[in-house]
Amino acid sequence: MSDAVMPEGVIAGGWSYVIAAYSVTAIGLSVYIWSLVSRSRKPGDES
Amino acid sequence: MIERLKWHHFVGLLGLAIVVAGTWIGLFVAPAERHMGDVMRIMYVHVPSAWSALLCFTFVFVAAVASLWTSRKRWDAYMTGGIEVGCVLTALLLVQGSIWARATWGVWWDWDVRLTTSLVMLLLFCGVLALRSFIEEANRRATWSAIAAIVAFVDVPLVYFCVRWWRSLHQIQSSPETVNSAMVLPLRLNAVAFLLIAIWMIAIRARIELARLQAEDAPEPEPLAIEER
Amino acid sequence: MSNESRSRKVLAIVAVLIAGGALTFLAMGGIGENLVYYWSPSELKEAGEGARGATVRLGGLVAPGSIERGDDGLALRFAVTDGTETVAVTASTVPPAMFREGIGVVLEGELAGDGTFHTERLMVKHDNEYRAPEEEDGRSMEDLVKSLQLENG
Structure with missing residues (x-):
């Protein structure tokens, strides 16, 4: 049995970190691309 | 609207197709790392974000010099596009890195040279964008934002080389010899994909900026009657 | 023009x-020259008294066979080495999952009067090797020390 407190030198259950990092990236890029599209639809038009 | 289907949209679509393939391989085909386990898969977005951000700012340097040299609005617009996209990628880079750091190093942040110079890079180029928005007159804005961008660029080689020059918590660059061969493919695919997507975003942003600069340059329209609503 | x-x-x-x-x-x-992110055990020992009482960072490898956990489950004892000198460490924090013998660590803390280093901020320093689980790590202690990049400023 492995000790619960003392780490074994290997990260177990790392998927939550992976999902967080990929989600931030996907959402960040999507929001930015969406802002580019909405800005290029109405060049110089403030309304 | 044939105008809309410009070359950069093909670049962007190609980038999106490759990023889907690279991410799929990175998440589900490539092996977990011996010690980091699945957390290491963050590398397939983190390293491409870093590379493309550094390349964006290198392009910004070239565009800034070209803008001063030629006084053409096109370069001013490209420079702005490069800065904005570079800042978006650097912001994502810092968040991904922070998540990866929490899992491996045990901390969200530390004032290590790699992290500090990367944060400084983001702040400096945000500063250039802020400067742009403060200067009203077009020629002065182009001149001073280009000079500011050239000065801010000093930090870009530092971000890359600092881990080789100084001690750091962040590891130095990996190479194909230090990375399992099955991990190299998704890394390369996503690196190419991020670069293509960055080029696409810069092109769109530069077109928006160029249209704005040209509109700004156009003779004042006849004063309109104020609409009553 | x-x-x-x-x-x-x-x-x-x-x-x-x-x-x-x-x-x-x-x-x-x-x-x-003025910007040293962490001291190696050799440099910390060389600084001696000069390093006492101030918060400094100590970087090195976790010496093989040195990890000991105290009875209360919190106090962790181990030694940090750069291949030449070794410094005894007490840590009052739960180490990150990758903490193990032979891994690089960066510790923020103070050198006590008895020569042990006390830390509450234990960071694991991963090197640039990324390997699949089935791959053997054939690196010697010497190779691992190299990954600390102590020759850097």
Whole structure:
């Protein structure tokens, strides 16, 4: 049995970190691309 | 609207197709790392974000010099596009890195040279964008934002080389010899994909900026009657 | 050529020269000497009394066979080495999952009077090796010490 407190030198259950990092990236890029599209639809038009 | 289907949209679509393939391989085909386990898969977005951000700012340097040299609005617009996209990628880079750091190093942040110079890079180029928005007159804005961008660029080689020059918590660059061969493919695919997507975003942003600069340059329209609503 | 566009070209040259000069200064070690991110065990021992009482960072490898956990489950004892010198460490924190023998660590803390280093901020330093689980790590202690990049400023 492995000790619960003392780490074994290997990260177990790392998927939550992976999902967080990929989600931030996907959402960040999507929001930015969406802002580019909405800005290029109405060049110089403030309304 | 044939105008809309410009070359950069093909670049962007190609980038999106490759990023889907690279991410799929990175998440589900490539092996977990011996010690980091699945957390290491963050590398397939983190390293491409870093590379493309550094390349964006290198392009910004070239565009800034070209803008001063030629006084053409096109370069001013490209420079702005490069800065904005570079800042978006650097912001994502810092968040991904922070998540990866929490899992491996045990901390969200530390004032290590790699992290500090990367944060400084983001702040400096945000500063250039802020400067742009403060200067009203077009020629002065182009001149001073280009000079500011050239000065801010000093930090870009530092971000890359600092881990080789100084001690750091962040590891130095990996190479194909230090990375399992099955991990190299998704890394390369996503690196190419991020670069293509960055080029696409810069092109769109530069077109928006160029249209704005040209509109700004156009003779004042006849004063309109104020609409009553 | 208009006056304005000529002065802009001059500004371009000046800005590039300033940027290049600043970068050369930094690359040649202009600030490197005063900016040490962590001390190796050898440097900490050499500093001796000078290192006492101040918060410093100590970096090195977790010495093989040195990890001991105290009875209360919190106090962790191990030693940090750079292959030449070794410093005993007590940590009052739960180490990150990757903590193990032979891994690089960066510790923030203080050197106590008895020569042990006490830390509450234990960071694991991963090197640039990424391997599949089935791959053997054939690296010697010497190779691992190299990954600490102690020759860097």
